[in-house]
Amino acid sequence: MNRLALFLMAVPLAAGQTTVIRNATVLTVTKGTFQGSILIRDGKIVEAGEKVLVPDGARVIDAGGQFVMPGIIDCHSHIAADSINEGAVAVSSMVGIEDVINPDDIDIYRALAGGVTTANILHGSANPIGGKCQVMKMRWGKDAQGLIFEGAMPGIKFALGENVKRSGSPGNGFGASPGLRYPASRMGVEDVIREALTEARAYQKEWRDYQAKLDRHEQAIPPRRDLKLEPLVEVLEGKRYVHAHCYRADEILMLLRVADDFGFKIRTLQHVLEGYKVAKEIAAHGAGASTFSDWWAYKAEAFDAIPYNAAIMVRKGVLVSLNSDSAELMRHLNTEAAKAMKYGGLNETEALSLVTINPAKQLGIENRVGSIEPGKDADLAVFDKHPLSNYAKVEKVFIDGELYFDREKDLEERPGKEARKKALIDKQKAQEKKERKKPEATEDKKNEEPGGVR
C-alpha cells in the first residue's frame, strides 16, 4: 500500500476524488471489524485497515467514535416508482419498473437517511407473473437513469398465494372487476406459471428457428416480438432472476418443482414466512430467501410465521436476507437485522450480513457492494453508535464515494428551506390578493369599451 500512497502523493489529484474516513470502527461484514480507516478513490474502496496512509489533497473525514458499515441493501422495496402493479392480467411480464422510475420520490432520501444505498424495486404481487424489477442505488438528486444500478442482473417478480388468486374479493377487492380474474386458487397459480413458461418455450423456439433459417441463408422475416414472453425466455435461459413472493410451505415447494421442471433456478423467495418449514428443500434448490424479521398474522397465509424464520433458514444453509417491503421499515433495516440476534441467536456479523452481503449475493451484485473490501463501490453508512443498537442514528451515507446524506448538513439547511418556502407562500398570497381586486377593474373596462377583446 505504501507504493500506492507514494503514487498518490506524486500525482496531484482533484480534491474530492480521494477521501479518507478515519478513526472509525469499521464493520466490513466479510473481513472482520477493526478500528481504522477507509481510503476511497474514484468512487471505489481502495484500502481499508487499521493504518492507512492519507494521500496529499485527500478529503479527511474524522469518524472518531463512529461506526462504518457497508451501505444497507434492501432486497424488496416499492419506492421510487410511479406505478407498482399491473394487475388485470395474470401475466404482466411485459411491464417493468425501469419505465416508471421516479427519482423525485422523497422515500429515496428517507431510505438514505436509514443507511440504505441499494434497493431492489419490485413489481407488486397482484398476479402470478408480475413485472420486471429494477435494482437501484439511492442516488438522491440524480435522474431516473442515474438511479439504475448499472450492470445488475435483471429480475422479475413472481407471486403466489392469496394476493394473486384474489378469492374472496369479487368486485370489491381491486376495483369494479366483473368477476374474478383467473386464477382463483393455488392450483390455478401453478397452472398460470406453467402455461406462461410453456408459451415462452414455444416463443424461444420460434426465434431459434428463425435464426437457423438465417444461418442457412434462407429468406425469413423475424417473428413478432412479444414483450410478455421475452423476459420469460430470459428466465428460462438463466439471464433474468426470479424473485417470488410466497408464504406457505406448500406453494414454496410447488414453485421449486415448477422451476426444476423448466430447468431454471428461483433466485429468491420473497417473504417466505413458512420458509423455516422447508429450509432444507430451499437450500437444495439453491434459492435465496428474503424475509421479514417479525411480522406475522397480518393475513391468513401469514399465521404460521415466526420471528425465528431467518435464523433457522440461515442454520439450514439458505442464503437469507431481511427486507422492508415498506418505505417506513426501509429506514431502520439495521435494527431489523438486530432482531435476528434476539430470535435465533445469530452473531453480529451474521445479523449484519442479512442486510448487506447476503442481499447483494441474492441480487448478483456482490462483486460491487455488500461489504467493505478493496475494489468494491464506496457505498458506506456511518452510524453514531453500533448499527445493531436501537439508539444508532445514521450520520453520513456515501454512494460511489459521494456524500449523499449528511445529518449535520440536513439540519443546517432546514431553516433556509423553510425560508424559501415561506417566501413562495407570501409571493403567491400577494398575487392572489392582487387578482381578487382585478375583476372589478375589468368590469369597469368592459363598460367603457364594449367589444373590447382582451
Next chain:
Amino acid sequence: MSPVRTVTEPRPSRSGVFPKAVKPLITHPPATQMYYHASLSKRAMKHLIAMLLAAASLTYAQAPGPIALRGARVVTVSGPVLEKGTVLLRNGLIEAVGENVDLPKDAWVMDAQGATVYPGLIDALSTVGLPETPAQPATPRTETSATPATPRFGANEPAMPVQQGPEFRPFTTTWVRAADLLNPADRRVEETRSAGFSSVVTFPSSGIFAGEGAFLNLSGEKQGRMVVTSPAGQYVTLTSHGFGTYPGSLMGVIAYIRQVSLDADHYKLELQAYASHPVGQKRPNYDRAVEGLLESPRLLLPADDAKQLDRMIRFAAELKRPAVLYGGHQAYKIADRVAKSGVPLLISLKWPEKPKDADPDQEESFRTLELRDRAPSSPAALEKAGARFAFYSGGTAAKDVRKALKRAVDAGLTEAAAVRALTLSAAEIYGVADRVGSIEPGKIANLLVVKGSLFDEKAKIQYIFIDGAKYEPIPETPPPGDREGRAAPGGVE
C-alpha cells in the same frame, strides 16, 4: 395521472346550420354573401346562409380581390420586422410583403398605420372543431373484442372485461381522424379565432392512442376547406384505467405503446413479404390499430414534469418514431436536455393554479409552490437552451391566452420567441412551415392584425385573416353557462 377526459354535459342543441353566436363573419370583400345582411331579416339571412352553403363550391370559386394592408408594423417571423410595411393578399395567399409593394389597381387598400400584423396564431394542440361528444365510429362491439371504438368510461359504461392483453388493442382508436369528424359550427371555432388564432391542431383525445389530428384553418367554413394537413400526428395519453382493466398502470400503458409500436414494424414486414410473394403464403391479418399508427407522421406524448420529460424523450428515441411532447411545465429544470434531444415540446399555457376548492389551512408542499411559481419560466429556459417549442392553450379560455402568454414573457421569454412559438415553430413542428406560420409570399394568408402590440393586453385585436378572408373578433359577451368548452387535450398530470 388524470382520469379519463371528462366530457361536459350535453348542452341544449341548436337549430339550424349555424350557431346563433355566429355573426357576420366576413365583413369585407368582395361583394358576396355578407353584404346583404344588413338589409335582411334574421330569418331571411339564415335561409340565405343555408343557400350559400349549399352553393359553397361556387362561393369559393369566386376569388376575392386583392387586399393590401398598408403602413403596418409587420412581424414576418421568418424575416426582419418591417416598421412600415405592406402585405398584399390575393386568392387566399400572401402575394407580396415589403416596405415598397406595388399595389394592383383593384386592390382594396386598408390603412393599417398603428397596427401590427403577425402571422395568424396557431394553437398547437386542441380539440376545437371536434364534436363535443366524441363520435362513435361504426365499429360495434363483438364477442372477440369488447373494446369500444372510442372508449369512454363513465359511470354508465360497462367496465372492461378483465384479462385482456395488448392483442385486444384496448383504449386504441389510432384510425379515428379529426379531419373526418369536424364540426365547422363548433362555437369554439369563433371564440378561438377571436383570440387571434387562425389555426389549431385538433386531435381526438380519448384513450391511449386517441387518433389522428388535423392542422385546421379556423375559417368555420366547409370541413374540407378547413383542413390544412391531415393526419398531423397521433395523440397519445398515458392514462391508465384502473386496476381492473388492462393496461391498468403507467408502466402497463408504456409497455402497451411499446408493443403496438413493435407490432406496427412487424406488420409492415409481413405486408411487404406478402405483397412480393402472395402465392402460397399465409395472408397477414389486417390490423386497423397499427394502420392508424403507421399513417401518423408523429406521436404526441405527454410530459409535464422533469422526470416525465426525461422519460418520454428516452421513450421517443426507443420507439424510433418522430415525437412531439406536450405539457412541459417543469421544462425549466431540464431545458438543456430537451434542447439536446431535438424533440419538440408543446407547452401548455394553462399554468398551474391553486385549486379553487383548496383548503386555505392546508399548507402546500414546496414542490407544488415552486412549480406554480416557475412553470411560466419554462419557455424562457427553452429559448435560452435553443430547444424547439410551441404553445397550446391547454384548456385556457381563448380570451385568456394573451394573459397567460404575458406571464411567460414576464418570466424572461423574448417577445420575438413568443411570437415564433405561436406561429412558425408550431408550423415547423407539424411540417407545414412551407404553407403557414410566417408572412412570406406564397404562404397561406393567415394573419393577425392587432391595434398595437400583441403583448399589450389593452391592445385590441382588429382582424384575423384566414385563407385571405377577413374576420373580426366577436364582441365579448358574458358567457352563457359553460363557455370554456369541454376539457382540452394536453392535460398530463
